[in-house]
Amino acid sequence: MNTLLKSVTIVNGNTKNLHLKKRDILIKNGVIDAIETNIEPTGKTKVIDIKNLHVSIGWFDSGVSFGEPGYEERETIENGLLTAAKSGFTDIILNTSSHPTPDSSSDIVYLKNAAKEQLTNLHPLGNLTVKGEGEILAELYDMQNAGAKGFYDFKHPMSNANLLKIALQYAQNFGGLVFSFPLDKSISGKGIVNEGITSTKLGLKGIPALAEELQVARDLFILEYTGGKLFIPTISTANSVKLIADAKKKGLQIFCSVAAHNLLITDDALEDFDTQYKVMPPLRTAADVKALQKGVKNGTIDLVTSDHTPLNVELKHVEFDNADFGSIGLESIFGILNNLLGFEESVLLLTKGRSIFGMEEINLEVGQEANLTLFTTEESFEFSEQHIISSSKNAIAIGEKMKGKVVGTIANNQLVLNN
Template structure:
């Protein structure tokens, strides 16, 4: 398949010769054939020409959940990856949120086979513990050899400190990446929102910031003792940023992410008890969001994730106390981030991080495989259900003003365009 991208503005911070330049890009059979001011299309070439079209290397999300296997009604792998492609993502890390959860080599092989030959590439995580029960380590080495890029009991904190210690020590034998969700259940108790003025006023049980920070402090002490590679997903408090920054200054190999909604929305959104805002970790205060944004800009926070979590409608359309945690976010992450960061920082954040998972980053260069995201950074619109591609519709972004829209993606010799 031949594709000609006409008059696209290149956003590529790593290549000063191309950055902010308007060029034509010719792609032949999945490879970038030419980049020039004007290219005459060969025969049988699909021409893509849109107003104010920009291009960058394909985007990367370090934390998405689908439903398959077990919850196909929420999201199949195929539709989930199509949603990712339409949202600008050419690589995604898949959380261990299915049932059964992937805790063996055969489970990892199933996930990779189910995603073969699609535009967006899926990189699965495996469970850290057998069945995600936090009692015994899963088959980490076998899963690594089958393609698992890390090990995570999705949203389940590791209560047994010795288990984390053993995991970090063992995984060093094969360069394994260990995830630890930052929550101390003894502190959080039955909390469902951030503990503070808003939770008190609304009469909702609170989760103190201490529950996150205490777990992070413990995990970092263990990491300092054992060595190894630790990933702390979706931090949400100001002190969590400080703890990670201090650990990095010590030279510890620790990485962390933040959910886009924790950067852009505070717990004040809970005023009408809308369950779309019930997420884990919970929405925090403006003090936290400011610290998180600063952590993103100074590099303390390595990655911004959509934390895409599809849920059945009946799990959200209930009383706030009984609703499940989670929101889809692939379709809205670009428009949300582009509201708080400039376009170059937004694209840099959406494009970075593959190296943490030993995934080769794409290059926008002649002779390289075309792995590209097309977007308009200036268009503004109100995000509605019509903008959702996911089977599930539990989006906390609905009703919010967005800046920037994805036009499409090119990868794996395939093209997806949003019409």
Template sequence: MNILLKSAKIVHAPAKDIHLKKRDILIKNGVIVKIAASIEPPAKTKVFEYENLHVSVGWLDTGVCFGEPGYEERETISNGLATAAKSGFTDIILNPNTNPLPDNSGQIIFFKNASEGHLTNLHPLGNLTVSSKGENLAELYDMKNAGAVGFYDYKHSLANSNLLKIALQYAQNFDGLVHSFPMDNKIAGKGIVNEGEISTRMGLKGIPSLAEELQISRDLFILEYTGGKLHIPTISSAGSVKLISNAKKKGLDVTCSVALHNLYFDDNALKEFDANFKMLPPLRTKADVKALIKGVENGTIDFVSADHTPLNVELKHVEFDNAEYGTIGLESAFGIMNQLFGLEKAIELLSKGRERYGIKIPVLKEGEQANLTLFAPETSYVMKNEHISSSSKNSVFLGEKLKGKVLGTIGNNQILFC
């Protein structure tokens, strides 16, 4: 693959000499061989030009679901990775949300083998406990050696405090990253949306933010006792932001993420009983959204994830109470983040996370492998079904105006133009 990117504005803050400057970029056999103000295309080189072309290092999402194995009707690994590539992502962290669940090294090897040969790299999480039941630790060390980048019982909170303590202590022996979903199930009860005025008006059982904050408080106390590395995925409340901020000031090794939809919507979106807006954690109040955005901006919240969860129509087009939790978000991630945070902050957020998960960090300079995302940040459009590449179409962003369009991705000596 030989390609020349013409007059591309580079968004790569670590490289001060080329950041926000227009340059030609010549790539041969997957390697960046030259970056200059003007480059004449060598023979047998494809030239890519686009008005307002921008380029950054390839993006990462820290929380993606597919379906295979077991739920191929939701999404296959192959189409899921193709969707990620079309959405600008050259790396994704895959949540353990399959059947069977990946609680052993064999399942991790399956994911690694099934994702070979794709432009986008798949980095699997293994289960923290066997079958996500919260009773016995899974084969953490063996899964780490097989390629797992962390351990997580996806959307299942760990009720056994001692088991979390043991997991954090044990994982330190091999630099393992433990995830803990922030939800106290006893407090949450049978709630399905945020507890508040909206849930009362709609007659739906609520999940108070206390359920999340109580669990986070417990986890942080345990982390302070044990040491180790803890990641808290998809927080949703102002109180959670404050708890994690205080923990970081203490020097605890904790990171957290927030789902894209929890930054964009509040619980007023539930008024139409559209089951696509049924999420876990639920959409919270306007005040929570404001605190979450501030937490992203000041660095308390480390990562923004699409929390991409494909669900086939039978799981969503049902009564709100009976619908499954989740929405897809990869295709709309850039358009929403660019709108919320502006270009430079959006690219910073989309590029973050690899160090935490032990993934090689791409560098945009001569002599390095090309791991790039191409985009036009000023292009606006309304999200429609035709913009969805996922097998499942359960998107809360349908009908929303997005700012920014992905033009292509380059990685693993492959290129995709959208």
């Protein structure tokens, strides 16, 4: 496949001399063949010439869920990876949210084989404990050898502090990355939304910020004792940002992410009891949102994730108390970030983080394999169901103002374009 990108603005932090410069880019057989001021197409070459077209290295998402195996009605691996490709992502980390959950090397091999020959690369996580039940450590070393990029009982907090300690000590022997979801269940109880003025007014059981922060503080104490690498996914409170910033100053190998919707939407959105806004961690206050945005800008928060969690319709179209937590987000994350931060900062966030998971960083240079995301930056629109590619439609971003659109992606000698 030969592809010529005409007059594209390169957004590339790695090669400063090309950053924000307009160039033609020729790709031959999946490799960047030339980057020049003007390149004329020859032979069978697909030419992409679109107004305001920008290009960066392919985007990366550290927290994506599909359904397969077990919940194929929510999302298959094939359609999930197509959704990721059309949303600009050439690499995604797959959460342990399937049934059965992946807690052995054979499960990891199955997931990798199911994703072969797709444009978007799937990098699976393995369970930290057997069946994600928090009682016995899973086959961490074997799973890492099979291709697991870390170990996570998806959205299930590790209540056994000693088991987390042992996991961190053991995983150091092979450079394993241990995840710990930030929630103390003994504090959160049966809460379903942020504890505060809104939860009181609506009569909904609240989850205090303390439930997250106690768990974060505990995990950081354990990390300081054991050493190793710890990833805390989807933090949501101002104090969590402060705790992690302090830990980083101590030199601990601590990484964290935030869900894009927690950077944008507050718990005021719950006024209409719309179950699309029922997510975990919950939407927090304006003060928390401001602190999270600051944490992203100053680097305390390493990654912004879509926290893409497809759910079949009957799990959302019920009373608020009975609805499941979760929202899809691959299709909307760029529009949210670009509107909040501008395209340069957004692209920086969407392209960083591969090294945390032991993956090679990629470059936009002649001779390198083409791993690229194509996008525009100026078009404003309101996100609606017509923009959803996922099989499931549980999107928290419906009705939100967006800026910029993904045009397509190039990777693995394949090209996927949005219509």
